[in-house]
Amino acid sequence: MSDVTPLRQRRAKAGEPVLSARGLRKEFAGFVAVKDVSLDLHDGQIKALIGPNGAGKSTVFNLLTKFLKPTAGTIAFMGQDITRLDPARVARLGLVRSFQISAVFPHLTVRENVRVALQRPQGLGHQFWLGLGSLERLDARADELLADVGLTEHAGHLAADLSYGRKRVLEIATTLALDPRVLLLDEPMAGMGHEDVGHVAQLIARVAEDRALLMVEHNLKVVADLCDEIVVLQRGEIIAEGDYATVSRNPQVREAYMGTAYIEDGHG
């Protein structure tokens, strides 16, 4: 994959942010994991959250998706205050996340994995008196989503039997089944082989076209190629914000990444 052909057209942010966090703070028994983090996410935008290990990226993610309750600060989603809502409720509103460790349902088939996500929006979650045949009408849509990410031939396999890269792809397909307004991907490329990275990066660029996307990612090349804006976190605080060029020139960021080579390599 080369940088000559950019994966996507950069977009300028416009209008109100879809997701907006103000002054987020999280303390764990006296330890401040995240302090005063504010960020905005706009439609059509891909934003990356980067930073060294332990910088608080995952904590910010968990705060935004309500898996953790913030000690202070507010979060608004499409103008609605969601600071006090529970995670399932937030997901139903259209703010859906993925997980760092691949989150599939291992002993369900690949098609069933996607179908589980389709069940709730279609009102087929609580019927304990119906047979599984009642779910067949979701199969067409599930197969469409699987075709979209290139998993058609694996539809009948158990998710546990997929390669690591394919599990991550399945996870994205499952997330897309909800047609979320905002997608939060926690290290989508972690532990992936070189080929898979390119494949998934293209997939992400494609799905971000009509929604907003925030990702935590260590692979700086991916970040440079994909993201419109980068937020750098260190010790729970935002130390830099902007496009790749701006951020990579920032001396504090270079220091945080211990040596300049790493971040320049990422771009090269």
Added chain:
Amino acid sequence: MRGTEKALVALGVLALVVAPFFFYPVFVMSMLCFALFAAAFNLLLGYTGLLSFGHAAFFGGAAYFTAHSVKVWGVPPELGLLIGMAGAALLGLIMGLLAIRRQGIYFAMVTLALSQMFFFFCLQAPFTHGEDGIQGVPRGHLLGFIDLYVPLNMYYFVLAVFLIGVFAIWRIVNSPFGMILRSIRENEPRAISLGYGVGRYKLAAFVMSAALAGLAGGLKSLVFQFATLTDVTWQMSGEVILMTLLGGIGTMVGPIVGAGLVIALQNSLATSQFPVTVVTGAIFMICVLVFRRGIVGEVIAFAKRYGSR
């Protein structure tokens, strides 16, 4: 595969239909009651991933409710069973509301504590007659005209209730709701992130499991015409775990086979020199060490390996 499955189920049902002509009917009926109890327990452990250590409260509690309602209130047996089920479901709702907030071992401990409180209630409450239990429970007439004192009538009534109960569990497991339960068992945070309020699903599964365990308990009180404190002890909660693990968790037939095996062992060892608990304990250990998936679980895994070649 579907064809062989159907054939095996038909064969099993046929075996149960002719069983009373070869075995002592009360013995087979007690097997069926425990098999239904274990299958109901497995709905929670095997298909939702929740280990309850308090299911005796539903089994033994429903036995008291059914026994009391047919003996004291004089209701027909079918209504008595429904009362037992409703009582167990209500208990399940209360216990579930308190327990599902916790996970893993804490969930198990909360259910154990609550069932012990219920045990104490049963020991003290006047209607249960404490150590004596409710004795001489009338079997009555099913739908007003089928005399359940006739052994074969009673047997086929028990078999019918058993089959209906197992069918209900099979239906719940293989339903849209069951798919969500399985996804919660597989990966709870992921199910949450897909927008499922997992607490409500777990609670619903808990109440269903309690109600079906109650159906088994109520049925047992009609079979033995006796509701006893033994059925609400924590040992009974342990026994159903043992039956389910022995047979194979997360399989439809496993708990049924496990219950059958444990009851058969208890029955045959009761008259021998061997101490029952030591023998079942030894078999349980061997099973856990050698066939981790339980008897039926291993058979299915073997059939899959063999079938894929």
